[in-house]
Amino acid sequence: MSIQIDARLSYDFAETSDILLQVEAAMIPEQVVRDARIDISPVEHFARVSGHDMIGDRIWLRLRGRLTVDYRATVTPQRIVADLAGLAATPFHMLPGEAVQYLMASRYCQSDLFEEFVTAEFEHLCGGERIAAIRDWIERNFSYEAGTSASFTTAMESFVQRKGVCRDYSHVMITLARAAGVPARIASVYALGVDPQDFHAVAEVFLDGAWHLVDPTGMARAEDMAKIGVGRDAADVAFLTSYGNAVFCEQRVRVSAVSEA
The missing domain is CATH 2.60.40.2250 (Immunoglobulin-like)
Structure with missing residues (x-):
């Protein structure tokens, strides 16, 4: 399709x-x-x-x-779509240069502030299982509400408010993934299933030696997305x-x- x-x-x-x-x-x-x-x-x-x-x-x-x-x-x-839960984490020393920068905190994704939360909430999981659990936790605990955030809203603010739009969901997903030791970046996409239709933001995580798209809003599937660009956070993909x-x-x-x- x-x-x-x-x-x-x-x-x-x-x-x-x-x-x-x-x-x-x-x-x-x-x-x-x-x-x-x-x-x-x-x-x-x-x-x-x-x-x-x-x-x-x-x-x-x-x-x-x-x-x-x-x-x-x-x-x-034509991307390969895999079940996240079945993917292994790539050891740090095996990460390619392109992925290393996405382990680090960035302007809107203060991952260094969330390491204790990720350990406490998801310590029994690892690799793709942990990422899938983080995705499901965000979808379950956040509400999609337009007008509740702005261009300067950070992942920390979204985490506290537990609401926002695709940009905010993605920032939280990226932040928690990085805090879990998994490289994560934002991807701007066109996607089927997005309501209301607009430019859409999702996360992309590096697992098992490859990048995998993840939509924490639950609206779109990786196989139904057309990628526009990627970056550290929303500032890179406006x-x-x-x-x-x-x-x-x-x-x-x-x-x-x-x-x-």
Whole structure:
């Protein structure tokens, strides 16, 4: 099964501003991107740069006035999906360089503050079993409520409030996984099953020598996601970062299933 993506962004910029855009599905081995098209209103400058960990592209824009971005694509996921509980933890000394940084605390994911909690709550488990239990604990104990968090909300604040949106769920999942000694990063995705439909954030954990997508909200499955980009936390995967005052006009994301003949 493939995923049809249709996304639109529209913002106004009163002054000339630099914008970093990341909305295109990444062209990587775990997914095939077809019929991709991005239409951007006239700008002063357009340049592609690599995304974090060389996954996907970011686009530098410089403009003044109205920015409108329309993106469409069909993506066929081809990633290997495994039962998390059956995966072994990769020993620290066997971790590849790309995974090491994701053991560390980051701006929104203060994993060093949660080591005692993880030990007390999940000490009887290890590896993928522990990660699956953390995922289930978050889904069971948190409520999905829009408007209860902001762009500066940390995993600690979300953990205390026990509510938030996909960004907050993912930050808590990443934080607890790192506290458990498992490398974890955030992934921005388009996904089937997300309600309300929007850009979606999930976690990705390094187990048994490979990365595995995990959605602690329980809304989406790894096989139904089109990955956009990855990073340490939400600061690395924002769909639009503005270096100037932006006025929101419109945002729409539609993700639908396409049956293959």
